[in-house]
Amino acid sequence: xxxxxxxxxxxxxxxxxxxxxxxxxxxxxxxxxxxxxxxxxxxxxxxxxxxxxxxxxxxxxxxxxxxxxxxxxxxxxxxxxxxxxxxxxxxxxxxxxxxxxxxxxxxxxxxxxxxxxxxxxxxxxxxxxxxxxxxxxxxxxxxxxxxxxxxxxxxxxxxxxxxxxxxxxxxxxxxxxxxxxxxxxxxxxxxxxxxxxxxxxxxxxxxxxxxxxxxxxxxxxxxxxxxxxxxxxxxxxxxxxxxxxxxxxxxxxxxxxxxxxxxxxxxxxxxxxxxxxxxxxxxxxxxxxxxxxxxxxxxxxxxxxxxxxxxxxxxxxxxxxxxxxxxxxxxxxxxxxxxxxxxxxxxxxxxxxx
Amino acid sequence: xxxxxxxxxxxxxxxxxxxxxxxxxxxxxxxxxxxxxxxxxxxxxxxxxxxxxxxxxxxxxxxxxxxxxxxxxxxxxxxxxxxxxxxxxxxxxxxxxxxxxxxxxxxxxxxxxxxxxxxxxxxxxxxxxxxxxxxxxxxxxxxxxxxxxxxxxxxxxxxxxxxxxxxxxxxxxxxxxxxxxxxx
Numbered sequence: 315x316x317x318x319x320x321x322x323x324x325x326x327x328x329x330x331x332x333x334x335x336x337x338x339x340x341x342x343x344x345x346x347x348x349x350x351x352x353x354x355x356x357x358x359x360x361x362x363x364x365x366x367x368x369x370x371x372x373x374x375x376x377x378x379x380x381x382x383x384x385x386x387x388x389x390x391x392x393x394x395x396x397x398x399x400x401x402x403x404x405x406x407x408x409x410x411x412x413x414x415x416x417x418x419x420x421x422x423x424x425x426x427x428x429x430x431x432x433x434x435x436x437x438x439x440x441x442x443x444x445x446x447x448x449x450x451x452x453x454x455x456x457x458x459x460x461x462x463x464x465x466x467x468x469x470x471x472x473x474x475x476x477x478x479x480x481x482x483x484x485x486x487x488x489x490x491x492x493x494x495x496x497x498x499x500x501x502x503x504x505x506x507x508x509x510x511x512x513x514x515x516x517x518x519x520x521x522x523x524x525x526x527x528x529x530x531x532x533x534x535x536x537x538x539x540x541x542x543x544x545x546x547x548x549x550x551x552x553x554x555x556x557x558x559x560x561x562x563x564x565x566x567x568x569x570x571x572x573x574x575x576x577x578x579x580x581x582x583x584x585x586x587x588x589x590x591x592x593x594x595x596x597x598x599x600x601x602x603x604x605x606x607x608x609x610x611x612x613x614x615x616x617x618x619x620x621x622x623x624x625x626x627x628x629x630x631x632x633x634x635x636x637x638x639x640x641x642x643x644x645x646x647x648x649x650x651x652x653x654x655x656x657x658x659x660x661x662x663x664x665x666x667x668x
Numbered sequence: 669x670x671x672x673x674x675x676x677x678x679x680x681x682x683x684x685x686x687x688x689x690x691x692x693x694x695x696x697x698x699x700x701x702x703x704x705x706x707x708x709x710x711x712x713x714x715x716x717x718x719x720x721x722x723x724x725x726x727x728x729x730x731x732x733x734x735x736x737x738x739x740x741x742x743x744x745x746x747x748x749x750x751x752x753x754x755x756x757x758x759x760x761x762x763x764x765x766x767x768x769x770x771x772x773x774x775x776x777x778x779x780x781x782x783x784x785x786x787x788x789x790x791x792x793x794x795x796x797x798x799x800x801x802x803x804x805x806x807x808x809x810x811x812x813x814x815x816x817x818x819x820x821x822x823x824x825x826x827x828x829x830x831x832x833x834x835x836x837x838x839x840x841x842x843x844x845x846x847x848x849x850x851x852x
Contacts, residue, residue, distance in 0.1 A: 320703065
């Protein structure tokens with residue numbers, strides 16, 4: 315077994331990108347994700363890659379698009395305001411079916427906000443952000459090891475489905491350190507790219523575009539994309555579930571709140587309170603089936619987020635109609651401590667839905 | 669085994685260094701560790717703190733507001749974290765900078781150490797963090813001097829390698845003071 319190294323979340327993600335075969339990074343600095351470009355500026359060229367500090371986030375995402383069109387693995391990373399600037403490009407990537415990995419180490423907002431951790435960009439990543447009828451694949455690491463492993467997975471999924479994949483993590487996940495295995499668990503997958511623009515000499519021409527002006531052409535394209543999103547929903551859900559067998563309350567949380575919830579659940583169980591956890595690792599595809607099945611049995615759910623209530627809407631849609639859904643949120647750079655969550659567990663077990 | 673500690677002071681006191689030593693030594697011992705540093709606008713002399721959780725089981729929360737131990741290297745750190753120490757927990761303070769009158773809680777174990785003075789007596793004020801680290805090792809019991817010795821080379825940058833013996837001497841001094849009771 316390779317030795318685990320004490321590694322910062324952002325660094326694990328950057329190293330994961332290199333080991334995933336990412337050879338093009340374009341970005342513009344913003345806290346709290348600057349460790350990523352700093353690491354890649356030093357290490358990507360050593361691995362035969364290209365690092366370009368772009369003049370803006372709009373330039374970054376369009377450079378990613380160019381590299382992606384040529385079949386190369388490309389990534390950009392930013393936070394809040396920078397990700398907002400990239401939304402047009404992300405929509406174009408989705409429309410043209412180009413793979414790319416976009417990382418958002420979330421800082422609090424709206425506006426320039428602050429550099430403290432948040433999960434305020436859940437809706438932006440999962441339910442749009444850019445224009446048009448599209449979905450991002452969205453991954454939500456909950457540990458430093460997952461910052462590494464899910465970055466590799468993000469590139470694989472992006473290529474497999476020819477779709478932008480976002481990794482969203484609150485700044486705490488980006489900044490904290492844990493022991494991490496910095497080698498892939500299994501060989502990295504490199505799907506063929508028979509669509510890539512590599513020079514047409516000796517083959518028929520290829521075209522990547524997101525413009526459809528003919529009668530019903532765009533509708534047909536949208537329905538085709540929908541089929542792809544359904545396939546992703548069917549095949550790619552990743553979820554961690556703990557202590558559900560005897561649970562009388564289920565916490566649903568991702569990222570830092572899920573970590574805090576695990577400690578709160580231990581505290582609760584020490585007091586005889588039977589609480590379990592569902593931690594979505596993919597936010598799209600959302601673990602709809604898992605939430606439905608367990609909420610049909612347990613009927614008492616507590617959603618914990620670092621925002622004023624975003625994923626809770628997806629939980630409401632997925633949950634059994636008889637389930638009571640409670641919510642505890644800390645927005646704007648606040649985060650829950652384990653005893654805060656324990657207090658909410660007791661409230662939820664005592665009373666009706668809010 | 670589950671142990672959480674917050675180490676706090678001002679930039680330059682070596683808070684991150686002793687946190688790194690503890691974290692690496694714990695990992696080397698096969699334990700799980702989370703290391704959460706304060707982050708933000710970097711400036712010399714600014715506030716710095718680290719929350720460390722060390723356990724032989726899976727670690728959930730990397731944040732804690734009832735740590736078993738706080739190491740407060742100046743008065744501002746005592747002001748901020750004294751109230752958070754878990755009942756019967758340990759509060760190690762740098763008595764060279766913290767008046768003992770600040771130590772108000774009766775339900776925790778205070779351990780005031782004159783870290784700066786002890787360090788100066790060993791030849792350099794820069795060893796004050798190692799005095800605190802030694803006391804932490806002795807009182808927490810989660811790691812021994814041997815565990816720490818084996819990682820000193822890894823955490824010490826090349827240009828500072830020659831300081832390792834002095835650092836180890838300061839850690840031993842911290843252990844000795846803590847073992848002999850109060851650190852005055």
